[in-house]
Amino acid sequence: MVFNFQFEIEHIVPLAKGGNNKEDNLALSCRSCNLRKGTFTTGIDAITGATVPIFNPRLANWSEHFQILETTGAVAGLTPTGRVTVERLELNNSLQLAARKIWIQLGLFP
């Protein structure tokens, strides 16, 4: 991937919330997502009003929760978990969209 930071090892359940250092609680994350996730593990879905977990890459299938809109580079959340993850991690902020569009043009993504 064309990126200016190495991926980071992220705690899905933060150590501050009782998470551990075992492999099934760790995920690779880019700097942007890791900063924005912080210690959050849930979010409130704007459509249903439900508090739901942020996407867990160890337990859930990405394509069940998200879709890439290749014309804009945006990530669409398909489920409450998908939507709260898009919001919490700001997956469609202007910098993310600009980078994703270039990756798509270069054939590097999705």
Ligand SMILES: [Zn+2]
């Ligand atoms: Zn990211």
